[in-house]
Amino acid sequence: MSLQEETLNFDPDALAKKYALERDKRVRADGNDQYQEVVGEFAYFVEDPYISEALKRDSMDDEVEVVIIGGGFGGMLAAARLREVGIDDFRIIEKGGDFGGTWYWNRYPGASCDIESYVYFPLLEKTGFVPKQKYTNAPETLEYCHKIAETFSLYDQALFQTEVTSTDWDEALGRWIVSTNRQDSIKARFVVHSNGPLNRPKLPAIKGISQFKGHTFHTSRWDYAYTGGDAHGDLTKLADKRVAIIGTGATAVQCVPHLGAAAKALYVFQRTPSSIDVRNNQPTDPDWMATQAPGWQEKRRLNFESLMTGIPVKEDLVSDGWTEAFRLLFGSLRSKAPSKARLALWAAQGLLSKALYQKGMKQYLTDRASEYMDLSKAMEIADFKKMEKVRARADAMVEDPATAESLKPYYRQFCKRPCFHDEYLPTFNRPNVTLVDTDGRGLDQITERGIVFDGTEYEVDCIIFATGFEVGTDYARRAGYQITGRDGVSISEKWSTGLSTFHGMHSRGFPNAFFFGPAQSAFTATYTYSLDENSQHLAHILGVAQEKGYTRIEASAAAEAAWVKTIIEKARLTADFQAQCTPGYYNNEGHVNVNPQNNTYGGGPIEFFALMKQWRKKGNLAGLEVA
Numbered sequence: 001m002s003l004q005e006e007t008l009n010f011d012p013d014a015l016a017k018k019y020a021l022e023r024d025k026r027v028r029a030d031g032n033d034q035y036q037e038v039v040g041e042f043a044y045f046v047e048d049p050y051i052s053e054a055l056k057r058d059s060m061d062d063e064v065e066v067v068i069i070g071g072g073f074g075g076m077l078a079a080a081r082l083r084e085v086g087i088d089d090f091r092i093i094e095k096g097g098d099f100g101g102t103w104y105w106n107r108y109p110g111a112s113c114d115i116e117s118y119v120y121f122p123l124l125e126k127t128g129f130v131p132k133q134k135y136t137n138a139p140e141t142l143e144y145c146h147k148i149a150e151t152f153s154l155y156d157q158a159l160f161q162t163e164v165t166s167t168d169w170d171e172a173l174g175r176w177i178v179s180t181n182r183q184d185s186i187k188a189r190f191v192v193h194s195n196g197p198l199n200r201p202k203l204p205a206i207k208g209i210s211q212f213k214g215h216t217f218h219t220s221r222w223d224y225a226y227t228g229g230d231a232h233g234d235l236t237k238l239a240d241k242r243v244a245i246i247g248t249g250a251t252a253v254q255c256v257p258h259l260g261a262a263a264k265a266l267y268v269f270q271r272t273p274s275s276i277d278v279r280n281n282q283p284t285d286p287d288w289m290a291t292q293a294p295g296w297q298e299k300r301r302l303n304f305e306s307l308m309t310g311i312p313v314k315e316d317l318v319s320d321g322w323t324e325a326f327r328l329l330f331g332s333l334r335s336k337a338p339s340k341a342r343l344a345l346w347a348a349q350g351l352l353s354k355a356l357y358q359k360g361m362k363q364y365l366t367d368r369a370s371e372y373m374d375l376s377k378a379m380e381i382a383d384f385k386k387m388e389k390v391r392a393r394a395d396a397m398v399e400d401p402a403t404a405e406s407l408k409p410y411y412r413q414f415c416k417r418p419c420f421h422d423e424y425l426p427t428f429n430r431p432n433v434t435l436v437d438t439d440g441r442g443l444d445q446i447t448e449r450g451i452v453f454d455g456t457e458y459e460v461d462c463i464i465f466a467t468g469f470e471v472g473t474d475y476a477r478r479a480g481y482q483i484t485g486r487d488g489v490s491i492s493e494k495w496s497t498g499l500s501t502f503h504g505m506h507s508r509g510f511p512n513a514f515f516f517g518p519a520q521s522a523f524t525a526t527y528t529y530s531l532d533e534n535s536q537h538l539a540h541i542l543g544v545a546q547e548k549g550y551t552r553i554e555a556s557a558a559a560e561a562a563w564v565k566t567i568i569e570k571a572r573l574t575a576d577f578q579a580q581c582t583p584g585y586y587n588n589e590g591h592v593n594v595n596p597q598n599n600t601y602g603g604g605p606i607e608f609f610a611l612m613k614q615w616r617k618k619g620n621l622a623g624l625e626v627a
């Protein structure tokens with residue numbers, strides 16, 4: 001049946017209008033400035049509640065070949081891949097008390113990863129680890145981080161509970177001087193900045209936020225001493241507490257069921273509802289894992305990420321809510337003639353020549369002439385269908401019709417991180433749980449006693465901020481330290497009018513510094529995939545440098561300018577979609593393309609990885625000036 005003939009049980013025009021209305025309600029002139037930085041009187045929001053004992057050690061004056069900043073997956077992968085090319089003289093500096101990065105900090109009850117663990121956990125074939133379930137949880141992920149650190153003997157080379165305060169390039173020495181809050185001074189020839197894209201918690205800059213006299217914390221620093229329980233839940237100390245949680249993003253969706261089960265009263269303050277699809281977690285079949293052929297993980301993550309980008313694959317190996325959504329968008333798996341959407345996408349990604357594109361298009365139009373529809377319209381209809389299902393799920397699972405209506409997201413599914421959960425929606429059937437829907441406006445005020453919205457003061461004992469992390473702010477502010485390069489120019493100065501890098505990893509004026517994106521490089525749903533690709537790229541460059549005796553590597557002005565141009569041009573591919581989205585960190589809080597170079601690579605991750613692979617294959621470090 002053609003799309004024109006298909007009877008839709010919704011009115012696409014009415015839905016499009018509703019989406020636009022909901023977006024317009026939420027776009028704010030202040031964009032990222034609506035948030036409060038966690039400094040000064042708010043600095044306690046980023047203190048580490050997970051260390052049992054504060055580390056005591058003397059400051060050190062040291063020299064190594066490579067300093068890696070960040071002990072999350074990115075830093076660990078960098079170290080593991082460096083070891084593979086015979087570079088062992090490195091130090092990893094990490095502000096937390098152990099490895100884990102995001103997973104060290106985000107231990108809130110219910111924390112788990114919604115990307116399949118067989119894809120998400122990097123290096124599974126090297127560590128031999130078997131995740132217990134298709135979708136892992138935070139404790140197991142942290143355990144896996146320890147496993148990687150042990151497998152690659154990283155502990156002896158790590159400095160924990162240590163925050164980098166600055167990195168300064170010393171031209172005469174040809175070294176970076178890395179300074180820390182423990183008065184360390186470490187000289188390094190190369191520095192890898194893997195400080196995490198979502199590492200700095202943010203708070204809403206709401207009137208009265210510092211007035212509240214009760215207890216308060218951010219989800220990424222969960223206070224189990226106050227709530228009781230652990231990452232699996234059982235928050236027994238909340239039995240006599242009235243709790244408010246602000247935010248309903250991917251984090252809140254996972255912890256709200258545990259709060260609802262434990263608190264005397266729970267108020268969930270919502271500005272924009274998340275899209276909540278089916279989770280359907282399953283235990284791992286160890287026999288299945290054991291019988292996978294060597295190279296299976298690379299094949300699986302490539303398959304997953306290809307599907308997520310609309311690239312043709314013969315089968316869907318992961319087969320879950322993510323891939324189903326993308327299959328719906330890009331057409332069913334390899335039909336007789338590729339769908340028009342796919343053809344256009346491959347052409348846009350440079351995967352098809354113009355001639356092949358035209359040939360494929362002709363074939364497609366002949367085969368499916370009756371189905372002809374404007375590409376973006378077809379994708380919009382597929383999205384509407386998917387979101388209608390998501391909205392129907394709210395009606396089916398939430399008893400009170402008004403609450404169910406408030407929990408329905410009215411935007412395209414990938415405007416925000418889609419969520420997958422089977423207990424979140426039913427939590428609103430509990431008598432102790434109240435959804436306070438602010439209809440896109442956000443809270444009005446915080447007082448000594450609680451939260452005010454629409455003239456009602458909700459008195460609570462505790463406010464939990466599930467308000468996410470800084471994304472669009474200054475790089476050094478998010479990293480927590482300044483990077484001062486050649487001629488005393490800081491990275492904040494260099495990037496003040498927009499990002500400028502070569503492949504997202506190098507920036508001219510900052511020799512021997514390596515940035516682990518995602519800006520100007522790949523953005524993947526499986527973030528560890530991108531980090532692993534970064535790490536292999538880094539290891540290649542430093543491997544070549546070691547072999548050829550290069551001690552200094554810097555992007556050439558021409559190569560960097562060309563890359564920035566590419567990023568700007570490719571950003572146009574996603575700009576229209578982003579502009580129609582409800583605000584969030586995916587679209588710079590609704591201020592799309594204010595700086596088009598501040599984007600990830602618009603051609604998608606698979607194309608980006610292929611480009612990097614081609615570049616590495618040449619082996620000549622083209623675009624980098626070496627000495």
Ligand code: NDP
Nearest residue numbers: 112113114204247248249250251271272417442443467468
């Ligand atoms: P988000 O930025 O996604 O969500 C923040 C929430 O706070 C939003 O609901 C936002 O509303 C709300 N908010 C902000 N300001 C106000 C205000 N003034 N009044 C009321 N509400 C407000 O942060 P999360 O921590 O939820 O998630 C961050 C990212 O972490 C995810 O996108 C995902 O990438 C990752 N993550 C991944 C998981 C996984 O399974 N792999 C699980 C958890 C997180 P609004 O939407 O209107 O801006």
